[in-house]
Each structure stands twice: as C-alpha cells, then as structure tokens.
Amino acid sequence: MSEQTNRYHTSGKEKEVNLPSIFERYRKEVDNELRSIFVDYHLPLYDMMRYHLGWIDENGRHIEGTAGKALRPILCLLACEAAGEHFHKALPSAAAIELVHNFSLIHDDIQDNDTERRHRPTVWSMWGIPQAINAGDGMRAIADLAILRLEDRGVPQKKQQRAQRLLDESCLRMIEGQYLDLSFEGQFNISVNDYLEMIDRKTAALMSCALQTGAIIGTDNESVIERLREFGKNIGLAFQIRDDVIGIWGDQDKTGKPLASDIHRKKKSLPVVYALQTARGTAREEISNIYKKSGITKQEADRALDILNEVQARAHSERMAEEYRNSALTELEKIKTSRWARAHLEEVAYFLVERAF
Amino acid sequence: MSEQTNRYHTSGKEKEVNLPSIFERYRKEVDNELRSIFVDYHLPLYDMMRYHLGWIDENGRHIEGTAGKALRPILCLLACEAAGEHFHKALPSAAAIELVHNFSLIHDDIQDNDTERRHRPTVWSMWGIPQAINAGDGMRAIADLAILRLEDRGVPQKKQQRAQRLLDESCLRMIEGQYLDLSFEGQFNISVNDYLEMIDRKTAALMSCALQTGAIIGTDNESVIERLREFGKNIGLAFQIRDDVIGIWGDQDKTGKPLASDIHRKKKSLPVVYALQTARGTAREEISNIYKKSGITKQEADRALDILNEVQARAHSERMAEEYRNSALTELEKIKTSRWARAHLEEVAYFLVERAF
Known part of the structure; x- marks a missing residue:
C-alpha cells in the first residue's frame, strides 16, 4: 500500500533524484502552508504528526531533508496555474490534500505492519x-480545518464548498481502495480489472482530486476542470503501476x-495479478500455490520472480503505465493553457512513469 | 475510553431502561437520516459500519435492538428546538455528530483492546x-459528507460553514482527549485537574458541539448559542464522570x-485518580504500587476497591457529576426557551448523572 519514496534533500547539497523542475517552484510554499497550520498545536500528539511529516526527529529536534515529494499538493497548485489563477489561492487545498494523503500513510503503515x-x-x-x-485521525481532522482557509484566500464560497465535498468524496474513495487492497490479500482470483478498480480508488482518486481542485479554484470553465480531473486520474493510475514495478524490480538504494x-x-500488485492471470501450465500452478500458502521462502520468491519474467509481467505493466500516461497527455491536449503550464504538466506525467523512487 | 451502553430495545417489547422521553421523539428520525446516508454505499466496507451501528449482524442480516442511545444527535435536535427552529433542519448535523462519535468508538475499541x-x-x-x-476512517469521511446535507434543509451558508468548522474542531479536541487518555496509562502522577482537562476534550467537546450546533441552526442569538454550548460541556463532563462510576460500581447486567x-x-478514571491523589500513608503506597506494576491480580483489584471506598472516591465522584449537572442547569436558567424544551433538557441532564448504563 505504501508508495516508494526517497530521501529528498531540500538543502540542495546532496540531490540524489531528478524531480521535475516545477517542484522547486512550489515546494517551499506548500511547506510553509503546512507549517503555518501546525503553529498553534502543542500537545505531543502533534509531534507524532510533525515526525511523520519529516520536520522533527523522535526527540522533537528540528531536522531537514526527510519530507516526502509533496506530489499531490504540487499538482494541485500547477492545475490552478494551468487553469489561469495564481497558485496562492489553492494553497489551503493543496495542504489539505497532502494531510489527507499523510493521514492515510500513517494508518497504512499500521495496516501493512511496515516498520x-x-x-x-x-x-x-515508534509510539505504538x-x-x-x-x-x-488527528491529521485527518487538521486536513478538514486546513481547507477552511480557502476563505482567507478569497476563494468564492461556492468553490470552497465544491473543493470540500470533492476532498471528502475522494477521501472516502481512497479508503474504499485501501479496503479492497487489504481484502485482496485473502483472495486468489483477482483479475487485472479488479486490480484497476482498486487503484482507481486507492491512488487515482486523491491524485485526480488534487488536479480537479486546483482547476476548480483556477477557472469556471467546466471542460478544463473535467479534463484536468481526467489527467489526474490517468497519471494516478500510471503512478501506482510504476510504484508496483519499483516494488518488485526497484533499486534498493533508491527505494530504501x-x-x-x-x-x-x-502484495497483489499488478505484475503479480497479471502473472496469476496469464501464466499457463505448471507455471500457473506454481505461482498460484506460492500465493495461496501462508508465508514465502527465498526460493519461492525467486521462482515467483522467474514466472513474472517468463510472462513478461514487467514489460506488460510498464506498457500499461505508459498507456495511462498517454491518455493523460491526450486529455491535456484538449484544453487551452499556457505553453509553460502544459510543459510542466507533461514533465510530471513523464516523471511519474519513469521515476526510480 | 468506552462509554457504557446497554441493549436498547427499539421494538418496545422489552424495555429495560428508562431513557428520557425526548428520545422517543427524535430517535426514529435520527435513525432514518443515518440510514438514508448509507443507501448508496455497497462495498462490504460499509457493512462493517452497519454492523457497528447495530443494523445488521456479522452475516449482513437485518437485526433490531442493538443500536446505541444516540444521545448526541438527540441533544443536537433538542437544542435546535429549544433555540426556536424545527428540529428537521438540524438532522444532517445530528447524524454527522453521531457518525463522528461512532468512528471514534470503532477506533477506541482497537486502542483499548476491547472485544x-x-x-x-x-x-x-470480527474483521481484524x-x-x-x-x-x-470511512465512517469519519461519511460524517463529513453527511453535514453537507444541511444545504438541502435550507440552512444558510454561513451557518453551514460554522457547523462544519465546529464539528472539525470538536473532532480534533476529541482526538486530543483520546491521546491524553491513552498517555495517562504510562503516567503515575495524574491529578484530578489533568483528568478534567482530558475528559473536557475526550467527551465534553463533542457533547458541547452537539448542543452548540443545534443552537447555531436554531437561532442567531449568540447568547443562547453560548449558553447551550456551556450546558453541553457541563453535561458532557457529568456524563463522563458518571461513566467512570459505572465502570467500577456498575451493575454487570446493565453495563454488559x-x-x-x-x-x-x-483505567485512570476519576475515582482512581482521586484515590491516587488523596489516599495517605500505607494505603497511598499500596494503591500507587498496584497502578505502577504491570497487570493486576484479583486480590490487588479488591484492595484497590477497598482503598477507593476508604477515601470515598465514589461519593466524591458522584458529587462532582452533580456539580457539573448543576452548572449545566444554571446555564439553562439564563436563556429564554419554551417550558417544553427546558423540561426536556433538564430531564436529560438528570438522566445523565443517574443512569445505570
């Protein structure tokens, strides 16, 4: 359920990864918005959240360079600019979406037993x-309060309400996806379509929400809003499939x-679901048995990997990710936006299916 | 953390408990509102929620008579009527507050290891x-969507926003209370004041939110809103203290x-915190030691109960609950409302400190 991430060095000293250049434009602003939200929260409860967000260590000491990529808020701000409005207006939504994402990560780590x-x-x-x-739960509540700050940015009431409803609905869809993902663990006839329905909720819903929200704040043009929503959904699907590929074939140093x-x-990630569905003969029996029994030995894992390679699960998954990226790019072609915004949206779309972390 | 509840027989055949008569007026309406919210939710994820709400058994079969008291939504509707508006207007808020309460119960049961x-x-x-x-998490998201239905009831935008913000803030305070309550487990110098600050968040925040929200929807008179908020806070404190008393001296049949x-x-409930603070000499040492070591034997539990009795922890706690109830009644005296509403609010206030479940 977890998304592969890497140490992102805001200090600039030791940049290990090539994030799209647009991240530089917005990252500090998102960070400032998030930190300003936490200013009045003093109980140690909030230090657990600050720790998770990468701002402090377990003893409450200030640290740098451990935050996430902030992909969703950055896409929200970029969509707002692409739709024709200054990105500042969308900052409260961008922050709220990042907090909803992080609330889900804190709970995911419990659910997946990830240490x-x-x-x-x-x-x-750390804290049990x-x-x-x-x-x-607290981070989720703060997300709700964060979005109310749209009022201070002069966003009209109707748009505030729409952004709020969209975030609530997307959050519920994300939880549905999380429910399905966990329930797949005990099921052995998951199809690629089942998988796609699951990630459409688990990952694409919030990504799509980020783009659509930025667009809602940026324009009244419903067609632009709809296209950016679809762009978001498609890069969300591509992003998750890429995540699945990295989860099996990723570089240890980069994924951590x-x-x-x-x-x-x-995990019933795409390459595995694909192999379970397409392997034939003894290979089919073997991989089914490995996934049906409890636990897995080193030897079984190696055999599963062999079978994935035999059915070309990696190439197939990568092709699917590229297709979703291409669908996203097709949506983008349908709207009028600045050359600048289009170039950055395209850059992000390519990054998401090529990234190694 | 859990609130003692009893089987409440909606069928009317076998009424074991005397709920205030106002519950009859609103209970069905709250139930209808809640059920209508769930109408379009079909994944098994939602059946876990329906199970928790007492609508179905673990196999999805319809059942009756296992729902909670719905105290908070009923108080919300009563406050709305007391403030001069038809209670129908407040139904979306009442339902949302009940869902927030139940989201917290589902998580509390995990946190407390309650089976x-x-x-x-x-x-x-049942489900891990x-x-x-x-x-x-899903029930929390549905609560957020439920409150958006205020619009359909013709509640003005400004009041909707205020109700929303209040619910989000109260929810966060409730989580703070939950955090403090759990953190008390590892602390051995909790004072009665610490305890009161904790229950002010854990229990009183949402109860106060219920009354204040009803009042906001019911009137523009800020003084009435403020008084009903304080009434709610004080009965919330009284309610939790009564809960603590029942948790130690309650009738097994009634509390389950x-x-x-x-x-x-x-649990560091009020009678225990009071005893830890006021016991002297060897009794003080004994009870401190019992609460400092891990686990508890039958003999130690009996000795702890003896010490609680020696320092009159029960009488002291009951007196405190009555004082908070009286403070609530004083707030009520300060507002103009119908004789009908006043009588019902008073009846609830008395019920909350006298109930055996």
Missing part, C-alpha cells in the same frame, strides 16, 4: 498502534526497501 | 485491526461488562 518509511521508523513502530491511530520487497510481502 | 461493545463482538475483533481502521471492569483494566 520503515523514508528510511525512518514509522509512527506506530493506539497512539498512531490517533496521530492519523529490500530487493523484490513486494514479492516477499506477497 | 465487546453493546453485548456484541467489536468490529476489530487493519480493516477496522478502515471502517472507522464484568464487575469492577475499569479496575481490572487499570
């Missing part, structure tokens, strides 16, 4: 499951995760 | 912790919990 995220112990592994549930990590966790 | 609620297995004990986290259940769980 590390971004090279650091997860919240539950009960308080980690509170940290996630063990080799073939999702095979060892027996 | 039973209202004489039935808890959600996590990961999916129970999703069920709670084992005798002296909160002693065996070593």
